[in-house]
Amino acid sequence: xxxxxxxxxxxxxxxxxxxxxxxxxxxxxxxxxxxxxxxxxxxxxxxxxxxxxxxxxxxxxxxxxxxxxxxxxxxxxxxxxxxxxxxxxxxxxxxx
Amino acid sequence: xxxxxxxxxxxxxxxxxxxxxxxxxxxxxxxxxxxxxxxxxxxxxxxxxxxxxxxxxxxxxxxxxxxxxxxxxxxxxxxxxxxxxxxxxxxxxxxxxxxxxxxxxxxxxxxxxxxxxxxxxxxxxxxxxxxxxxxxxxxxxxxxxxxxxxxxxxxxxxxxxxxxxxxxxxxxxxxxxxxxxxxxxxxxxxxxxxxxxxxxxxxxxxxxxxxxxxxxxxxxxxxxxxxxxxxxxxxxxxxxxxxxxxxxxxxxxxxxxxxxxxxxxxxxxxxxxxxxxxxxxxxxxxxxxxxxxxxxxxxxxxxxxxxxxxxxxxxxxxxxxxxxxxxxxxxxxxxxxxxxxxxxxxxxxxxxxxxxxxxxxxxx
Numbered sequence: 001x002x003x004x005x006x007x008x009x010x011x012x013x014x015x016x017x018x019x020x021x022x023x024x025x026x027x028x029x030x031x032x033x034x035x036x037x038x039x040x041x042x043x044x045x046x047x048x049x050x051x052x053x054x055x056x057x058x059x060x061x062x063x064x065x066x067x068x069x070x071x072x073x074x075x076x077x078x079x080x081x082x083x084x085x086x087x088x089x090x091x092x093x094x095x096x
Numbered sequence: 097x098x099x100x101x102x103x104x105x106x107x108x109x110x111x112x113x114x115x116x117x118x119x120x121x122x123x124x125x126x127x128x129x130x131x132x133x134x135x136x137x138x139x140x141x142x143x144x145x146x147x148x149x150x151x152x153x154x155x156x157x158x159x160x161x162x163x164x165x166x167x168x169x170x171x172x173x174x175x176x177x178x179x180x181x182x183x184x185x186x187x188x189x190x191x192x193x194x195x196x197x198x199x200x201x202x203x204x205x206x207x208x209x210x211x212x213x214x215x216x217x218x219x220x221x222x223x224x225x226x227x228x229x230x231x232x233x234x235x236x237x238x239x240x241x242x243x244x245x246x247x248x249x250x251x252x253x254x255x256x257x258x259x260x261x262x263x264x265x266x267x268x269x270x271x272x273x274x275x276x277x278x279x280x281x282x283x284x285x286x287x288x289x290x291x292x293x294x295x296x297x298x299x300x301x302x303x304x305x306x307x308x309x310x311x312x313x314x315x316x317x318x319x320x321x322x323x324x325x326x327x328x329x330x331x332x333x334x335x336x337x338x339x340x341x342x343x344x345x346x347x348x349x350x351x352x353x354x355x356x357x358x359x360x361x362x363x364x365x366x367x368x369x370x371x372x373x374x375x376x377x378x379x380x381x382x383x384x385x386x387x388x389x390x391x392x393x394x395x396x397x398x399x400x401x402x403x404x405x406x407x408x409x410x411x412x413x414x415x416x417x418x419x420x421x422x423x424x425x426x427x428x429x430x431x432x433x434x435x436x437x438x439x440x441x442x443x444x445x446x447x448x449x450x451x452x453x454x455x456x457x458x459x460x
Contacts, residue, residue, distance in 0.1 A: 005315030019204045019244035019272075021180060027102055027150030034152055034180040036205040036244050036273060039104060090315045092244070092272045 008059060008086040010078075012096040015055030020093055022050055035093055049084055053094055059085060100378055100387070102150035103343040107157055107355065110139065110170070111347050114160040116186050117223035117458075118211060119451040120250060120285040120292055122355045123159065125459035133347040136166040138368070140173045142345060145373040147177035151343070157184040159347070162194065168201045175202025182207060184248075187234035188227055192241075195234070199241050206238045207246040207275075213261035221255065223453050235269040246273040251302060252292035253448060259302050263309045267317055276306055277322040282356040282411050284454045290443040291451055298444075299327050326440040330401065331408025331424035338410060339383040343373075351376045353383060356411040360420050386410050386420075393422055395429045 008014070016022065021034045022042075031047045033040040042050060048069065052062040063081050067074040088094045112127040134142075143154060154174050161167055162185055171181050183198065184207045195206075210231055212218040218228040238245045247266040251259060259276065266274040278299070281289045294302070306321045313319070325332065335342045335354045344352040349368040352358055358365060363382040377383065385391065389402050396407045408424025416425045416439075417432050425432035452458065 007315075017244065018242050021204070023152070023178065023180075025150070025152060032152065034204075036246055037155075037182060037207065039152065090318075092318055 006089045006096050008082055008089055008096055010058065010060035012059045013055060014053040014059065014085055014094045014096040016053055017095040033093055046084065049081055104341045105153040105155060106146050106151050107155045107342060107344045109157050109159065109346050110161050110164050111159040113163045114158055115188055115224055117453040117455050118221060119288040119453055120252065120279040121454040122283065124283055124358055127456045128347045134349050136169055139170055142368055142373060143174050143177060143179060147179050149374050153180040153182060155182045155184055160186050160189060162189045168197050171198055171203050172201040180204050187231045188224060190234050192237050195237055195241055199243055203243065205244050207248050208235050209248045209250065210262060212255040213258035213265055217255060239270040245269060245271040246275060247271045248275045250277050250279055252279045253294040253298060253444065256294055256298050256302055259305050267313065271317060273318045275320045278324040280325060282415065286415055287452050287459060291448040293324065293326065293440060293444045295444040296327060299324065325412060325426045326436050328426050329428045331405050331426040333405045334409035337406035338386040343377065351380065360410060360414055396423050
């Protein structure tokens with residue numbers, strides 16, 4: 001079962017795969033991603049991006065939504081969102 | 097000491113029973129029998145306490161955790177508590193039905209061990225017939241039922257030639273992660289050290305293979321790499337610090353900071369048969385003994401890495417110097433560091449002795 005590296009662009013449709021869970025870590029008052037033998041603490045921006053990874057929205061749509069939510073220029077955040085999702089994809093935290 | 101944060105993860109050693117006899121097993125030399133294991137309800141209560149405290153992940157380990165017929169019940173209980181369940185297994189006792197039942201109970205991930213990529217070597221190291229074929233079958237099934245897979249390849253001087261084949265096998269099985277972990281020398285691994293320790297040249301070759309594979313397989317396979325401590329210049333941050341992020345529970349309910357600490361003399365580890373997990377975590381004299389930085393000797397005490405490596409490994413300090421309270425001799429700032437280099441050079445340069453296999457009473 002050979003798979004190629006997933007390259008994220010605005011047409012990609014990201015989702016959290018089996019074995020990856022978003023959870024609020026109550027005692028430590030933080031949002032975390034639980035993954036195979038890994039844990040990632042999410043900052044506000046990372047959390048906003050991960051929450052949009054529902055397997056329905058594509059990355060272009062996610063950038064539109066975040067630009068509106070954060071009142072930020074699309075051109076300014078678009079590259080950062082793609083970059084972060086590519087990093088997550090390389091770590092196996094999202095599928096696309 | 098100010099407030100003590102709860103552990104992030106629990107290593108639940110639900111049994112010491114295992115059909116394999118790998119000579120580097122992480123279990124203690126004195127293995128517990130089935131009659132000494134805690135029952136289903138006691139384990140469930142421990143997991144409930146763990147979730148209540150703020151533990152996020154449970155690693156089901158052993159021994160071979162699938163020898164316990166109640167594993168599905170334990171996983172289902174954890175799933176009900178929203179605990180992330182990982183299974184660390186040799187795979188040889190699994191079949192498709194059992195994997196489906198475990199996945200349905202809430203299992204999130206499987207870590208499958210491989211002893212070698214050549215069948216005869218795998219059988220010799222594990223002292224178990226046809227283990228490789230069985231493991232490949234189980235690795236495929238894990239992917240088929242849709243669970244993520246980590247291949248755990250424990251490396252040493254008697255299987256390093258298989259490293260490239262093990263990387264290829266991981267890709268072929270569709271594994272998301274591969275752990276290339278050189279054996280650590282504690283317990284059984286310490287007893288078999290001369291049979292396991294690679295030469296510096298063998299280690300450097302494996303490091304080059306791993307680095308090239310990481311580049312080649314970026315985005316397809318994540319490779320974690322653990323080097324043998326004896327060739328390091330600075331110690332590992334063992335368990336992320338003593339009793340800081342991880343808690344280990346033995347088959348009979350002892351609470352340890354790691355799987356090897358029970359062999360340290362002078363420390364009495366408390367049992368969940370007598371006290372609650374939260375009480376032990378906060379107040380256990382053994383857990384507090386090496387917690388934080390107050391216990392540290394020099395050169396750790398004034399070292400700017402003291403809260404990065406936490407003084408290294410207490411079990412290693414004891415194994416190499418007879419004193420668990422000194423700086424990990426792997427550190428080049430330790431006065432014992434030359435001794436470590438000499439052991440590595442001498443033992444790896446001689447022909448390997450026979451394995452002492454891991455079995456009940458085997459170390460006596």
